[in-house]
Amino acid sequence: MSLLLNCENISKIFQDGEQQVPVLQNVNFQLHTADMMAIVGSSGSGKSTLLHILGSLDKPSSGEVFMQGQALSSLNNSQRARWRNQKLGFIYQFHHLLGEFNALENVAMPLLIAGLSQSQAKKKATAMLEQVGLSHRATHPPAKMSGGERQRVAIARALVNDPDLVLADEPTGNLDEETAETIYSLMLELNKKLDTAFIVVTHDQHLAARLPKQTHLHNGELLDGLL
Numbered sequence: 001m002s003l004l005l006n007c008e009n010i011s012k013i014f015q016d017g018e019q020q021v022p023v024l025q026n027v028n029f030q031l032h033t034a035d036m037m038a039i040v041g042s043s044g045s046g047k048s049t050l051l052h053i054l055g056s057l058d059k060p061s062s063g064e065v066f067m068q069g070q071a072l073s074s075l076n077n078s079q080r081a082r083w084r085n086q087k088l089g090f091i092y093q094f095h096h097l098l099g100e101f102n103a104l105e106n107v108a109m110p111l112l113i114a115g116l117s118q119s120q121a122k123k124k125a126t127a128m129l130e131q132v133g134l135s136h137r138a139t140h141p142p143a144k145m146s147g148g149e150r151q152r153v154a155i156a157r158a159l160v161n162d163p164d165l166v167l168a169d170e171p172t173g174n175l176d177e178e179t180a181e182t183i184y185s186l187m188l189e190l191n192k193k194l195d196t197a198f199i200v201v202t203h204d205q206h207l208a209a210r211l212p213k214q215t216h217l218h219n220g221e222l223l224d225g226l227l
């Protein structure tokens, strides 16, 4: 499997007025194609900060993230946006679906942004909704779906552009235990089927244990295994 992501000595210090808040310290790890890794850590341990840096939504104070050999710091803003659209998928705790669009239109959105025609986008989005078992909800707006269904649509939207890596920040934090299990099963299934790599941040050690690799953040360091 080829090297997808190389995180070299990432540190992050926030400046809060006069005070320096160190959050990440020399985080080093590598991720290969189709790897699936959980990151656990207590509240405030820096999980979201790390995901933001990996997704190029924030910059490290020092260190470098290489995606397929390319240093993220070398990209300008428009290259960064294109890179995110083409290579990454994002899943959040709150689905962030657009309320005025139905499930199919929400899934098609990244494809339209990437420049596909309406008919191509619709075809691909329809196939992706089928993969997450939601063909029968294609015309439903988010308000008329359950929490689990909405999160399935969010997963379909994250994966529709065939990203190399999906960054998921507490994807089941808002769901009951049983629905959370089904969402993890779905992510595992799609990882196998599509060879998409996943980094999943969660508070839940039991869910993290379902993924092939576990890491945890402690005192700013990323360490192997659960807490």
Ligand SMILES: Nc1ncnc2c1ncn2[C@@H]1O[C@H](COP(=O)(O)OP(=O)(O)OP(=O)(O)O)[C@@H](O)[C@H]1O
Residues within 6 Å of the ligand: 014, 015, 016, 021, 023, 041, 042, 043, 044, 045, 046, 047, 048, 049, 050
């Ligand atoms: N812009 C900022 N300025 C100052 N401090 C910040 C900033 N953003 C985050 N922090 C601090 O960095 C630390 C890590 O925050 P982060 O959101 O990454 O934690 P987390 O592990 O994702 O927490 P949670 O599980 O509660 O979401 C926290 O102590 C937070 O207060």
